[in-house]
Amino acid sequence: DQQVKQNSPSLSVQEGRISILNCDYTNSMFDYFLWYKKYPAEGPTFLISISSIKDKNEDGRFTVFLNKSAKHLSLHIVPSQPGDSAVYFCAASARSGGYQKVTFGTGTKLQVIP
Amino acid sequence: DSGVTQTPKHLITATGQRVTLRCSPRSGDLSVYWYQQSLDQGLQFLIQYYNGEERAKGNILERFSAQQFPDLHSELNLSSLELGDSALYFCASSVVGTSVDEQFFGPGTRLTVL
Numbered sequence: 487d488q489q490v491k492q493n494s495p496s497l498s499v500q501e502g503r504i505s506i507l508n509c510d511y512t513n514s515m516f517d518y519f520l521w522y523k524k525y526p527a528e529g530p531t532f533l534i535s536i537s538s539i540k541d542k543n544e545d546g547r548f549t550v551f552l553n554k555s556a557k558h559l560s561l562h563i564v565p566s567q568p569g570d571s572a573v574y575f576c577a578a579s580a581r582s583g584g585y586q587k588v589t590f591g592t593g594t595k596l597q598v599i600p
Numbered sequence: 601d602s603g604v605t606q607t608p609k610h611l612i613t614a615t616g617q618r619v620t621l622r623c624s625p626r627s628g629d630l631s632v633y634w635y636q637q638s639l640d641q642g643l644q645f646l647i648q649y650y651n652g653e654e655r656a657k658g659n660i661l662e663r664f665s666a667q668q669f670p671d672l673h674s675e676l677n678l679s680s681l682e683l684g685d686s687a688l689y690f691c692a693s694s695v696v697g698t699s700v701d702e703q704f705f706g707p708g709t710r711l712t713v714l
Binding site for chain 2: 535
């Protein structure tokens with residue numbers, strides 16, 4: 487049961503345009519959401535997060551939007567740069583057994599074309 | 601450089617064998633997580649340790665075990681290896697291990713079972 491879904495395995499965007507990466511979840515108990523970026527041959531690195539009590543969080547070129555009613559979140563990158571080309575993982579966290587457990591999606595590979 | 605180290609980088613072994621993957625967390629981080637990433641799959645959470653004690657368990661097979669030592673480094677033991685165990689294994693660490701904790705990932709160990 488994939489509780490966190492990234493339905494687009496890949497995305498290509500022109501440099502300077504907006505990149506929108508989407509993520510859907512099924513567990514209404516998730517209370518914290520994160521995005522990680524992964525370059526080849528490296529581990530994922532944290533990018534941005536959002537609490538379930540918010541609907542938007544912005545950090546420079548990166549903005550995450552959360553629509554709780556739709557159980558959907560998205561990551562916007564504006565403007566997109568070639569260095570943003572990477573795999574982006576959506577992750578969601580919920581309390582389970584007294585502790586917080588994080589569930590990752592399958593990732594979306596973003597290619598920013600110069 | 602996340603500050604999390606993993607050894608070895610690559611490991612090639614045969615079915616039925618046993619291997620040990622090692623992880624050293626960032627200085628000061630008390631929590632260690634292990635993840636498995638198979639081809640075209642997301643990051644599957646395996647297990648989390650906090651200050652030497654198991655905190656959360658994910659989809660970890662009975663053939664797999666882990667521990668965190670007093671110096672906070674962790675080892676993941678994989679036994680009776682099968683072809684399907686071939687994957688990237690990531691270790692991550694965080695300060696405490698809550699949902700708001702950013703996890704810092706190591707570069708991963710690529711395991712190939714022949």
